[in-house]
Amino acid sequence: MKTYVLKRILSLIPVLFIVSIMVFIIIHLTPGDPASVILGEEASEESRAELREELGLNLPIHQQYFDWILGVLRGDLGDSFFMQQPVTQAIFEHLGPTLSLTILSQITAIIIALPLGIMAAKRRGTFTDQSFMALSLLGISIPNFLLGLFLILILAVNLQWLPVAGYQPLSAGLFNHLKFLIMPAIALGTMQAALIARMTRSSMLETINTNFIKTAWSKGLHERKVIYKHALRNSFIPILTVIGQTFGMLIAGAAVTETVFNIPGLGQLIMNSVERRDYAVIQGTVLFITVSYVFINLFVDLMYGIIDPRVRLNQK
Known part of the structure; x- marks a missing residue:
């Protein structure tokens, strides 16, 4: 091991x-002069030159990368020009909302997906199976920002069950914390739930048709033991792969959802920094x-x- x-x-x-390397190159190949964006079009060329020198933008790009990666290896990601604080501090200040949102979204996706995928595999070819797969296809097709807007319209505006947008930290109480995260978690986790459900069904079908599962049935074992102890465990590696990939996708894809629901997480931090060319x-x-x-x-x-x-x- x-x-x-x-x-x-x-x-x-x-x-x-x-x-x-890819992160550094993609950021620096973005068209436009960062100094002009930061200072504005009315700034003098002398001011822009001073800012370029301060930010190290006048150095050759390989030297900029070398200086940056050395700082990264020391745990120093640099300083924000606009927020006037270390980037590491800014990331950890915005990490909490994103982490809460992604964890709740993943839990929601797993709770929905695993039972549906197992039930669809058990009832292959029936109306139940076809209905679940149609729902999963719909879940994959709807963008999370559009689903979020629908949830806001129905649950927040029309029914007034939940707040329209915003965020409350966990220190404000678990109920208040979850109240602001339920809708974005559903919006963000629906596509992941659909992917996990389809993989669960596919993997379970392959395992159910194997000889050792048929032997378990012939021994008269209880259905729950055959399905959950033998079939699900031996089907779980591809399911776990999808769960891991979708969790990474949740962290990377939370930017749009955080913008729709005004959640001050890493997504909003990136969006604001892109606008300011920080x-x-x-x-x-x-x-x-x-x-x-x-x-x-x-x-x-x-x-x-x-x-x-x-x-x-x-x-x-």
């Missing part, structure tokens, strides 16, 4: 190196989200070896 874990961790080094914040936040996605996939990779020991044996 130690060898398996070590190999997986070492494999991340080139991935993270490539990710850092390079340090954009680079640091995008890198943080990307690295988080990579480590989520590492965690899922390690879970493979726990769920199915054959994975560890194959990696020797």
Whole structure:
């Protein structure tokens, strides 16, 4: 197991190196002069030149990358020109709302998807199966921002059950915290629920038709034991893969939902920084989200070896 874990961790080094290069290049290839955007069109050329020098934008791009990556390795993502604070501090100030939203969205998606996927597999070809798959297709097709607007119109405006938008931290009370996150969590998690449900159904169908499941049925084992203990466990690796990928997608895709519901998370931080061309914040936040996605996939990779020991044996 130690060898398996070590190999997986070492494999991340080139991935993270490539990710850092891509993040840096994409940000710096954006057209337009950052100094002009920051200071405005009326600023003098001398002021713009001073700002370029202050931000290091007058250096060759390879030197800018080298200086930036050295700071990243020291845990220094730079300073925000507009917020006048370290980028690391800005990220952690906005991390709480995004983390709460993504965790609640993922929990909602799993609670909805797993039972529906298992039930659809058990009743393959029936009206129930076809109905669930039609709903999952609808869930994949509707953009989360559009679903969010529908939820606001129905639940907040017409029925007035929930607040239209905003955010309350957990310190304000669990009920108040969840009250502001229910609609965005449903809007953000619906597509993920549809993906997980379809993968659950597909993976369960493959396992249910195997010989060892037929043997379990022939022994007269209870349906719940056959389905949940034997079939679901042996089907769970592809399901876990989708869950891990969708959780990373939730973190990366929360920007639009946070904008619709006015949640002060990482998404809003990126959107505001893009408008102001705050390079340090954009680079640091995008890198943080990307690295988080990579480590989520590492965690899922390690879970493979726990769920199915054959994975560890194959990696020797």
